[in-house]
Amino acid sequence: MNYRLAFLGFGNVGRALAELLLAKRDELKSIHDITFTVTGIATARHGQAVDASGIDLPLALELGRNGRPLNALSAGPVPDNFLEFIRCSGADLLFENTPVNYETGQPAVDHLRTALELGMHAVTANKGAVVHAYHELSELARVMGRHFFFESTVMDGAPIFSLFRSALPVVRCKSFEGVLNSTTNLILTRMETGESFEDAIAYARQTGFAETDPAGDIDGHDAAIKVAALMTVLMNTPTKPGEVAYSGIRDISMEMVADAKANGERYKLICSAEFDGQKIRGRVAPRRVSSASRFYGIEGTSSMIHFETDVLGEFSLVENDPGPQTTAYGLLADFINAVRN
């Protein structure tokens, strides 16, 4: 079965996904009988291309890597805007990889809704769309007989949502606790070597793990939106990021990190959600942990989540040293799981 794919966003993650699709082309065919044609690629600053007969993906990758416009690859005139692009793409599945909007989830929500209304599967790495429209988009997908999947929104491509959805039927998540923000964990790990907060941020920027404005990570917004997404999907508790009590790592000084280290301890930014007797509450806060903590050994950009469940006891998932490739894998897995179900 051949699937037409549209890419909305063709940055590091979008291009890593394109490379992964090409690398796994033979296995997709031989194992899953899946072939694909990319019928649309849209970017915010480097143009768009739409071609029902298939865009030359290696060429698009080369243009994308060099920051050159994609318009030359388009078979016809380029659509006026992203919603028009989605319509013109004629795709069976949209990969939505636009930047996160913490406040409203837009415009990603509109992109995903449009794709689903047109009968496409909708796959995204955008956390904003999950916390602001999970129930709406899931219900729309159900009605349309399609899927809305978003594995890459938490812990990159590590299987969190698909784990509960497919591998762990009827398991209920009672609580979770995790280290879910790579940037802050990298900064805290660097500070243990005596590096200042500012230098650690500079390093995180330089290696591509922090944004130009890293406030979203440092002040805990990114972690809070992940907690809200997990509570919404895994604990059936619709939660906005603002409902998560969160603080970041800005107040963790070099002296505090050094004092912890001298005592065999470390600071970690811990994300959690649990039932407090009245309701399920989400929280993000730095915590000083000893070597007895399961989070002690989670260094650098690695992450970990620990679940307490009703019938499978407690278990954890650890992801080591993620990158755009692992995020891209989550999107690929969503594609395969959407069309094979």
Place this chain on the structure above:
Amino acid sequence: MNYRLAFLGFGNVGRALAELLLAKRDELKSIHDITFTVTGIATARHGQAVDASGIDLPLALELGRNGRPLNALSAGPVPDNFLEFIRCSGADLLFENTPVNYETGQPAVDHLRTALELGMHAVTANKGAVVHAYHELSELARVMGRHFFFESTVMDGAPIFSLFRSALPVVRCKSFEGVLNSTTNLILTRMETGESFEDAIAYARQTGFAETDPAGDIDGHDAAIKVAALMTVLMNTPTKPGEVAYSGIRDISMEMVADAKANGERYKLICSAEFDGQKIRGRVAPRRVSSASRFYGIEGTSSMIHFETDVLGEFSLVENDPGPQTTAYGLLADFINAVRN
């Protein structure tokens, strides 16, 4: 959709499964539209029962707990042997929970083959059947349009096989490393408190984690068969337990454990498989690990597996404090996944 279920083996795990099925009855119906009728239960020492109209499961549980024979629950004459039992059960799915045979996998392999030939799904917690007949039984299942699933054979009910099968399509496992035998890990953890090897074994027996003859665990057979199962299924490398180079923990003395502890280290029985340049080699051996090791914090009966993959980098799964309930959950998950696919 209603499914007729047969239990071959009704010990701790089989009974925990029966309890779990009853506890999750409403969710199975509401979430997955699955209802069930138990049409057969067979045990080695407490009789059998077959009833096409459905066995009273709570009553069977009470008899089983008290070691009383099940024959009174049978609608007709009790079958002569287990293969005859499988035929008479008229089930849609067999839960095979007979004891492991390291050498041949029998008689579990015959039970599972018979079930599949009769058009049943075959679900087992029996490692022997996986290492001795994975390819044969999987191919038979494919031909019959049924499933052969065995999630509970490694790390109890934690999702290992289903993770790769469903959540991680097209990911290749390149190597793994883990602490996979609860009994030896419990013994090593107890020895750190100054308990002797013999007393630690006695404790493990008393709490139900070690067999009356714990040699299978202590000498590494159990760990080796798990390595062989993982290599066979996840690395596409058919492997018999005897092909895994293994040693156990019998030579780890109290003095060695105390010396490690004094240096902030611990002994762990490490299971692994990796490509050595020529072929994939499985190994089980004790290793002294420092607090920097990911296995350092895996205490008592907990277990952990770490995977290196081609496109999802490295990740780990940790299971805390398993019991018959978690093994039972793996069997339940296999049932649900078999019938919903």
